Amino acid sequence: MPNVTINGSPVTAGDGCTILEAARSAHIDIPTLCWYPKLPIVGNCRICLVSVAGNDQLMAACATPLSEGMVVETESSDAVKARREVLSLLLERYPTDRLAGNSDRSENEFEEYVARYGVRPRPEKERDLKLRAGDERDGDPMIRHDMSLCILCTRCVRACEDIQVVGVLDVAYRGERAQIIVGNDGDPDKAACTWCGECVRVCPTGAIFEVLPRERFGEHRFTAESPARSVCPYCGVGCQIDLHAKNNTIIRVTSPSFDEVTPNDGSTCVKGRFGYDFTSHEDRLTTPLIRKGWEKRSGKWVWEGKSGLERRGGPWQSIEAEAIQPKPKAPPRAQGKRLRDLSILERSAAQIANRATTPKDWYEPFREATWDEALELTAQELQRIWKKSGPDSLAVFQSAKCTNEDNYLLQRLFRAGFGTNNIDHCTRLCHSTSVSAMGAALNTAAASGSMREVEHAADVIFVAGANTTESHPVFGAALKRAHVRGAKLIVADPRWTELAKRADVHLQMQPGTDVALFNGMLNHIFARGLEDRDFIEQRTHGIEKVRQAVAPYTLEKTATLTGIAEHLISEAAEIYASGPNTSTLWAMGLTQHLKGHDMVSSLLNLILATGMIGRWGAAMMPIRGQNNVQGASDMGAIPFVYPDYQPVTETANREKFARVWGVEAESLSLKPGLKVTEVVREDSPVRGLFIMGENPIISDPDIAHAEAWFHTIDFLAVQDLFLTETARYADVVLAGASFAEKTGTYVNTERRIQLSEQAVDPPGEARADWEILVELSNRCGLKTEFDSPESIMDEVSRVAPSWTGVSYGRLSGGGLQYPVPNRDHPGTSYLFAESFPTKDGRASFQPAQYSDPDELPDDEFPFIMNTGRQLYHWHTGTMTRRSQGLDAIEPIATMEIHPDDAVALGLADGDLAKLTSRRNSIIISVRISDRVARKQVFVPFHYREAAANLLTSPVLEPHAKMPELKISAVKIESVPAS
Numbered sequence: 001m002p003n004v005t006i007n008g009s010p011v012t013a014g015d016g017c018t019i020l021e022a023a024r025s026a027h028i029d030i031p032t033l034c035w036y037p038k039l040p041i042v043g044n045c046r047i048c049l050v051s052v053a054g055n056d057q058l059m060a061a062c063a064t065p066l067s068e069g070m071v072v073e074t075e076s077s078d079a080v081k082a083r084r085e086v087l088s089l090l091l092e093r094y095p096t097d098r099l100a101g102n103s104d105r106s107e108n109e110f111e112e113y114v115a116r117y118g119v120r121p122r123p124e125k126e127r128d129l130k131l132r133a134g135d136e137r138d139g140d141p142m143i144r145h146d147m148s149l150c151i152l153c154t155r156c157v158r159a160c161e162d163i164q165v166v167g168v169l170d171v172a173y174r175g176e177r178a179q180i181i182v183g184n185d186g187d188p189d190k191a192a193c194t195w196c197g198e199c200v201r202v203c204p205t206g207a208i209f210e211v212l213p214r215e216r217f218g219e220h221r222f223t224a225e226s227p228a229r230s231v232c233p234y235c236g237v238g239c240q241i242d243l244h245a246k247n248n249t250i251i252r253v254t255s256p257s258f259d260e261v262t263p264n265d266g267s268t269c270v271k272g273r274f275g276y277d278f279t280s281h282e283d284r285l286t287t288p289l290i291r292k293g294w295e296k297r298s299g300k301w302v303w304e305g306k307s308g309l310e311r312r313g314g315p316w317q318s319i320e321a322e323a324i325q326p327k328p329k330a331p332p333r334a335q336g337k338r339l340r341d342l343s344i345l346e347r348s349a350a351q352i353a354n355r356a357t358t359p360k361d362w363y364e365p366f367r368e369a370t371w372d373e374a375l376e377l378t379a380q381e382l383q384r385i386w387k388k389s390g391p392d393s394l395a396v397f398q399s400a401k402c403t404n405e406d407n408y409l410l411q412r413l414f415r416a417g418f419g420t421n422n423i424d425h426c427t428r429l430c431h432s433t434s435v436s437a438m439g440a441a442l443n444t445a446a447a448s449g450s451m452r453e454v455e456h457a458a459d460v461i462f463v464a465g466a467n468t469t470e471s472h473p474v475f476g477a478a479l480k481r482a483h484v485r486g487a488k489l490i491v492a493d494p495r496w497t498e499l500a501k502r503a504d505v506h507l508q509m510q511p512g513t514d515v516a517l518f519n520g521m522l523n524h525i526f527a528r529g530l531e532d533r534d535f536i537e538q539r540t541h542g543i544e545k546v547r548q549a550v551a552p553y554t555l556e557k558t559a560t561l562t563g564i565a566e567h568l569i570s571e572a573a574e575i576y577a578s579g580p581n582t583s584t585l586w587a588m589g590l591t592q593h594l595k596g597h598d599m600v601s602s603l604l605n606l607i608l609a610t611g612m613i614g615r616w617g618a619a620m621m622p623i624r625g626q627n628n629v630q631g632a633s634d635m636g637a638i639p640f641v642y643p644d645y646q647p648v649t650e651t652a653n654r655e656k657f658a659r660v661w662g663v664e665a666e667s668l669s670l671k672p673g674l675k676v677t678e679v680v681r682e683d684s685p686v687r688g689l690f691i692m693g694e695n696p697i698i699s700d701p702d703i704a705h706a707e708a709w710f711h712t713i714d715f716l717a718v719q720d721l722f723l724t725e726t727a728r729y730a731d732v733v734l735a736g737a738s739f740a741e742k743t744g745t746y747v748n749t750e751r752r753i754q755l756s757e758q759a760v761d762p763p764g765e766a767r768a769d770w771e772i773l774v775e776l777s778n779r780c781g782l783k784t785e786f787d788s789p790e791s792i793m794d795e796v797s798r799v800a801p802s803w804t805g806v807s808y809g810r811l812s813g814g815g816l817q818y819p820v821p822n823r824d825h826p827g828t829s830y831l832f833a834e835s836f837p838t839k840d841g842r843a844s845f846q847p848a849q850y851s852d853p854d855e856l857p858d859d860e861f862p863f864i865m866n867t868g869r870q871l872y873h874w875h876t877g878t879m880t881r882r883s884q885g886l887d888a889i890e891p892i893a894t895m896e897i898h899p900d901d902a903v904a905l906g907l908a909d910g911d912l913a914k915l916t917s918r919r920n921s922i923i924i925s926v927r928i929s930d931r932v933a934r935k936q937v938f939v940p941f942h943y944r945e946a947a948a949n950l951l952t953s954p955v956l957e958p959h960a961k962m963p964e965l966k967i968s969a970v971k972i973e974s975v976p977a978s
């Protein structure tokens with residue numbers, strides 16, 4: 001720890017620190033241009049030169065390590081003179097008419113230094129750089145370049161390569177013509193740019209700039225306003241972002257600095273940085289709506305509208321009809337990549353044309369209502385149905401996009417107000433099989449570790465059924481950085497994803513054969529004696545059952561079942577077991593199967609048999625989908641547990657919650673409730689349904705069957721931002737608030753509770769969700785006196801043992817990873833170091849056997865359809881398809897098909913195809929891609945006009961009631977362009 005003196009003050013810094021790092025740690029500002037935190041040091045701009053006593057030469061602070069006793073002057077006259085010369089030279093290639101606040105781009109570090117050091121431009125020296133001047137690629141929707149402002153610091157090139165590990169930027173040409181280009185020819189699409197915006201973040205001059213603030217909001221230059229710290233509303237990585245607002249509109253997202261502790265180190269993906277403008281989209285609900293036909297007579301609401309199928313009908317078509325029968329006179333659909341070939345103007349026109357079937361006429365069956373009317377009607381009908389048909393006749397779908405506080409309030413209302421546990425949310429459709437399998441083996445429902453340990457400490461990373469670089473891109477970039485660092489990467493996935501392309505071993509199995517693969521790997525590990533015998537003996541039960549269960553899975557048999565070569569299975573098994581620290585990650589590719597519970601169980605057997613859990617670097621991580629799916633589960637938005645996973649079946653829990661909620665213990669049900677997929681069924685007892693921020697009409701399997709069920713119920717209230725496909729069926733629509741319009745907390749995939757601040761007010765008369773729920777609870781007779789999200793969190797911390805030490809005051813910065821058992825506890829970065837949360841502290845092996853998926857291809861339906869996410873969209877598209885930049889990049893539904901299959905079917909890129917399963921058909925655009933194997937197709941589930949879930953099967957996994965969304969047998973037919 002060298003002791004040095006900087007500008008006359010003693011400074012102590014860590015071994016190996018540079019002068020710059022030591023100065024920054026002492027809050028001494030040394031100007032930098034080419035240097036940037038976390039980027040490799042190139043030391044080429046020379047603006048950080050400082051004087052060091054005893055040296056004749058100035059030294060580059062960014063590249064000079066400290067030595068004991070060093071005496072540094074950062075603003076010596078020599079250093080300042082050199083700095084001015086550097087700035088003066090750089091100014092020669094900078095357009096002087098942009099100086100002194102004339103630039104219309106974002107913050108500009110370079111100009112700040114020019115002003116700080118009083119450097120004046122010398123117009124006579126300004127070089128003619130016409131070759132670099134002007135905006136390039138005017139049509140690009142989110143990021144553009146103006147190379148006339150570039151000072152060639154190359155921060156953008158290194159950020160693209162070293163932070164995002166995408167590497168599409170480079171310096172082209174030489175001398176004065178040198179400039180930054182994207183890919184070989186400047187085309188971001190061809191170069192596989194992911195539009196993450198890291199280059200915009202690090203550019204010190206605005207030469208790489210974002211388009212949306214200027215083009216959509218007319219905002220040209222950003223002043224130093226104070227942004228609100230928020231949490232990205234998309235995936236479970238939980239990236240922290242800063243929201244900038246003007247006139248009550250979010251106009252820009254920026255990153256927290258590298259110095260702050262955030263799960264994302266300030267990076268974002270394209271959705272986090274550019275997918276914010278849905279908050280001000282014209283489709284936002286600004287008042288509550290009531291379906292026409294509800295009238296108030298003698299102080300009571302009565303239905304006087306149509307009955308039968310027309311009761312919930314409208315001038316709009318059902319999703320089923322939209323998918324396969326374009327409206328007469330509807331303009332032709334734009335096709336696949338061809339749309340991106342159109343000029344931006346033509347493209348917008350085509351998009352607008354495609355939207356001819358969307359939302360305006362959806363409003364026709366509704367009238368605007370006051371909050372008093374909407375909440376009165378909702379309370380009346382929920383209570384009427386409850387009194388008439390009992391607690392089982394009501395259900396609530398909560399929201400993995402809403403805050404913990406919103407979710408806590410809503411389950412409290414239905415449990416304490418109506419005595420039902422028919423409470424669930426979209427975890428049913430993503431990680432419910434993980435929760436059931438982890439519950440059986442370890443009695444836990446969350447990841448054991450942290451993303452940071454996977455990046456920095458794992459020796460081996462095993463990714464099963466997770467397309468992380470598209471579904472959780474910032475974590476995906478961390479995995480790529482870990483691989484670059486030297487960690488071994490094994491990927492088990494039927495698709496040749498980006499991670500699979502980089503992997504040391506890609507296990508490209510036949511879809512649905514994961515149990516066979518993991519059993520085969522474990523059998524090989526036993527055969528080689530690579531299991532962790534001490535861990536097995538001291539920390540587990542049931543190893544013999546598993547030994548027997550996996551014994552039949554020889555390499556030969558496993559290869560036959562999975563289609564993977566024997567040597568790859570054995571290699572993967574040996575790497576996995578040898579670690580020394582192996583982290584295991586999985587996502588929906590594993591869970592959304594008829595055998596999802598068994599697939600996760602067999603993966604957990606692999607983890608336990610090799611002892612790859614309970615230490616830093618050996619993380620068990622189900623990668624959570626939505627931004628708050630973990631938190632919604634933690635808050636009890638599942639049918640069998642109160643908040644913090646306290647079973648509803650135990651009387652002690654019932655008494656505890658009844659006491660806190662101020663109701664009789666007997667009014668809380670001891671019976672586990674129905675799950676989402678059990679509610680939406682012909683035999684469901686549910687007559688009244690409340691939905692907050694979910695869109696089951698698009699996300700449920702076999703949509704036509706879901707649409708039919710929604711026609712039959714007595715009352716539906718939907719609380720959302722937009723008149724979603726599901727809200728079209730509602731009796732009452734309550735206008736809620738987006739993530740930017742309310743304060744609250746979210747839990748990311750590593751159990752990190754983070755605070756998100758309100759940046760703007762909800763539009764019109766829309767209200768924060770917690771406020772709506774407080775009023776509804778009181779109207780339903782449940783006394784509810786919270787006056788802020790913070791007061792709700794105070795109650796959560798009293799009832800949830802893992803959250804006892806949580807308070808808003810402790811959540812600023814990086815938040816807290818639960819368990820946080822008391823107010824002094826720093827949070828828990830990894831779990832199970834000593835024991836598991838079971839009765840005897842041991843985990844138990846859960847043997848599993850392979851069996852075929854429910855649907856296999858045959859002569860009539862010869863392809864397997866896999867569904868999932870794309871980088872540019874999110875789930876049912878409610879937000880991303882209303883975000884200008886995201887929608888411009890990926891405007892229409894496309895099906896990925898292998899080139900050989902496309903040739904055999906006579907399909908070209910951009911053609912239309914009809915995809916038919918045993919349930920339904922959709923028409924979709926063709927994207928030829930070797931990411932899918934032969935006889936398989938991939939269909940994204942974001943597009944209602946080609947809704948993937950029209951085709952999926954309603955068959956349910958027996959433990960968690962998860963549908964088999966990953967495997968449907970389909971046939972493909974070409975659709976003539978006419």
Ligand code: SF4
Nearest residue numbers: 232234235239269272
């Ligand atoms: Fe948002 Fe996830 Fe992207 Fe982070 S990685 S910016 S949380 S979508």
